[in-house]
Amino acid sequence: MSNEPSTGSSTRVRQVEAISSGTVVDHIPAAATLKVAELLAGSTDQVFVGMNLRSSRVGRKGVVKIAGRELDQRTLSCLALIAPGATVSIIRDYEVSQKVQIPLPDRFEGVAKCANPNCITTHEHWTTRFAVVAASPLMVRCVYCERSFAASDLSLL
Amino acid sequence: MDLRGRHIISIADFNREEILHILRTAESMETGPPGELLHGRIMATLFFEPSTRTRLSFEAAMLKLGGRVMGFSDPGSSSAKKGETLADTIRMVERYADVIVMRHPRDGSARLASEVSRVPVINGGDGSNQHPTQTFLDLYTISRLFPQLVAGEGLTFAFAGDLRYGRTVHSLISALCHFGGRILTVAPRGLELPPQYIAEAMAHGITVEAVATLQDAIAQSDVLYMTRLQEERFPDALEFDHIKATYRVTASMLAKARPTMRILHPLPRVNEIAADVDATAHAHYFTQAANGIPVRQAILGLVLGVLP
Numbered sequence: 061m062s063n064e065p066s067t068g069s070s071t072r073v074r075q076v077e078a079i080s081s082g083t084v085v086d087h088i089p090a091a092a093t094l095k096v097a098e099l100l101a102g103s104t105d106q107v108f109v110g111m112n113l114r115s116s117r118v119g120r121k122g123v124v125k126i127a128g129r130e131l132d133q134r135t136l137s138c139l140a141l142i143a144p145g146a147t148v149s150i151i152r153d154y155e156v157s158q159k160v161q162i163p164l165p166d167r168f169e170g171v172a173k174c175a176n177p178n179c180i181t182t183h184e185h186w187t188t189r190f191a192v193v194a195a196s197p198l199m200v201r202c203v204y205c206e207r208s209f210a211a212s213d214l215s216l217l
Numbered sequence: 218m219d220l221r222g223r224h225i226i227s228i229a230d231f232n233r234e235e236i237l238h239i240l241r242t243a244e245s246m247e248t249g250p251p252g253e254l255l256h257g258r259i260m261a262t263l264f265f266e267p268s269t270r271t272r273l274s275f276e277a278a279m280l281k282l283g284g285r286v287m288g289f290s291d292p293g294s295s296s297a298k299k300g301e302t303l304a305d306t307i308r309m310v311e312r313y314a315d316v317i318v319m320r321h322p323r324d325g326s327a328r329l330a331s332e333v334s335r336v337p338v339i340n341g342g343d344g345s346n347q348h349p350t351q352t353f354l355d356l357y358t359i360s361r362l363f364p365q366l367v368a369g370e371g372l373t374f375a376f377a378g379d380l381r382y383g384r385t386v387h388s389l390i391s392a393l394c395h396f397g398g399r400i401l402t403v404a405p406r407g408l409e410l411p412p413q414y415i416a417e418a419m420a421h422g423i424t425v426e427a428v429a430t431l432q433d434a435i436a437q438s439d440v441l442y443m444t445r446l447q448e449e450r451f452p453d454a455l456e457f458d459h460i461k462a463t464y465r466v467t468a469s470m471l472a473k474a475r476p477t478m479r480i481l482h483p484l485p486r487v488n489e490i491a492a493d494v495d496a497t498a499h500a501h502y503f504t505q506a507a508n509g510i511p512v513r514q515a516i517l518g519l520v521l522g523v524l525p
Contacts, residue, residue: 174325176324178322178323178324178344178345179323179324179325180303180321180323180324180325180326180328180329180343181325181329183323184302184303184304184329185302186304186329202325203325203328204324204325204326204328204329205324205325205344205346206227206229206324206325206346206347207324208413
């Protein structure tokens with residue numbers, strides 16, 4: 061798997077516990093790893109976290125594995141916001157049955173709170189909406205108050 | 218061009234052709250007798266925050282076109298005071314009125330209202346975000362003074378005062394991106410123009426240059442756009458007194474100005490323009506305020522579908 065670094069020999073060491081079935085989120089920007097773990101972990105889920113792992117693609121990365129569960133659309137949308145560029149692999153019987161890079165949507169709806177304390181969406185019960193203004197680093201603009209934010213500065217709802 | 222039913226929420230929603238169409242329509246309001254174009258129509262003014270100029274000029278514009286007005290100007294007398302949501306207030310008012318003009322202290326409130334309302338919502342100021350009809354009247358004023366604006370012949374606009382929080386400055390700069398030119402800024406430390414507006418202007422080929430003093434701005438500009446400095450932005454009262462004196466235009470400072478240079482201000486002014494400037498040929502802020510009438514007449518007529 062991609063979170064196993066080459067050791068220079070034919071032996072590859074798994075840095076995070078394997079799961080028999082579930083989901084692996086890989087290539088998480090290092091600083092967002094715990095946020096992702098928090099997002100994915102339900103009260104009874106087994107979650108394995110690897111932080112600051114070496115990656116040829118992103119330098120330092122995080123890996124989060126969740127046993128026995130596949131992710132719904134809303135969770136994928138949240139991941140696109142807090143961990144842009146991450147990959148999601150669905151594991152069945154210890155094998156990767158499907159692997160995708162999370163697509164970046166044009167808009168995020170109802171996944172994050174606006175960071176502007178004077179935004180109407182923080183005062184009325186209303187679905188938040190953000191338009192993507194730049195992909196890397198990910199910047200979004202609140203459709204309501206029109207302020208732009210780094211995606212990493214937003215908190216999930 | 219059909220602006221019937223259109224919400225007027227943010228200057229960013231309008232392209233160059235639409236902006237020019239609104240400016241031309243405003244001009245026709247001054248030259249031709251508008252008559253009772255809006256007879257039988259009702260405009261609701263929902264002012265959740267006090268305002269003098271915006272509300273009165275909207276009401277005057279509606280009355281001059283033969284329409285009627287209703288609403289509130291004291292948030293204490295509105296149902297918001299009882300805890301009603303903005304969305305519910307709009308759902309009620311849209312059934313009573315043909316057009317809604319709204320001012321609200323929260324950023325983004327006008328956009329939310331427009332998503333609820335089936336009648337056009339006109340943003341009369343949402344928090345520190347947008348005030349698009351002010352921007353249209355600023356552009357109208359500039360285009361009447363300098364018709365070459367539309368031809369993109371490179372006017373120099375100087376912005377002075379609180380450029381960080383001044384929403385009229387931000388919106389006008391965004392609008393000027395459709396027309397080109399050169400921008401000079403002069404602001405106290407900490408109240409400079411935010412980088413995003415500098416980047417936006419430069420991306421449209423407009424040069425943005427910070428100048429050291431108000432005198433530099435006066436000497437080089439076609440339009441000097443003054444804004445009010447608010448004492449609450451300065452934690453130190455002594456510092457505020459010093460800055461206030463530095464960002465004040467007086468008649469004697471205008472000796473080096475181009476004869477055609479005009480001073481604009483969204484008003485109310487406090488100290489930043491001395492009373493002795495009013496009598497000079499450069500003072501144009503009261504005409505600018507008066508331009509709010511034809512511009513708002515045009516917008517009302519267009520969104521209500523009685524003007525082409």
